[in-house]
Amino acid sequence: MLNVVADKEGIGAAVLIRSCAPVTGLETIQQRRGLKSENPILLTGPGKVGQALGISTEWSNHPLFTPGGLELLDGAEPKKIVVGPRVGIEYALPEHVNAPWRFAIADSPWISAPKNTLRPPQSSESDE
Numbered sequence: 001m002l003n004v005v006a007d008k009e010g011i012g013a014a015v016l017i018r019s020c021a022p023v024t025g026l027e028t029i030q031q032r033r034g035l036k037s038e039n040p041i042l043l044t045g046p047g048k049v050g051q052a053l054g055i056s057t058e059w060s061n062h063p064l065f066t067p068g069g070l071e072l073l074d075g076a077e078p079k080k081i082v083v084g085p086r087v088g089i090e091y092a093l094p095e096h097v098n099a100p101w102r103f104a105i106a107d108s109p110w111i112s113a114p115k116n117t118l119r120p121p122q123s124s125e126s127d128e
Contacts, residue, residue, distance in 0.1 A: 080106035082118035
């Protein structure tokens with residue numbers, strides 16, 4: 001799996017990458033996944049993403065701002081996003097189970113299941 005830590009050490013702030021869309025390297029992704037497909041099934045799930053990207057525990061604590069290897073780059077700003085509750089945290093406090101902590105690009109076929117839990121975010125204007 002691929003988690004991106006988004007704060008200082010000791011602060012619980014990370015993002016689990018649940019799916020992604022291939023930009024390059026489709027043949028390598030197919031080989032690593034053992035699946036000759038161009039469908040979203042290749043990369044819809046955190047374990048599949050890790051396998052497709054060749055992620056192992058050797059990548060733990062790798063800085064994503066350093067060129068070479070795995071790095072995070074700016075991309076196009078998504079036109080529409082959808083949000084929903086995280087998956088698989090039924091053990092957590094109710095306010096965490098239902099919190100909109102899952103984000104995806106709307107209408108992308110590369111969204112990991114369950115898609116029916118995702119909705120457009122509530123406008124902050126309605127909260128005022």
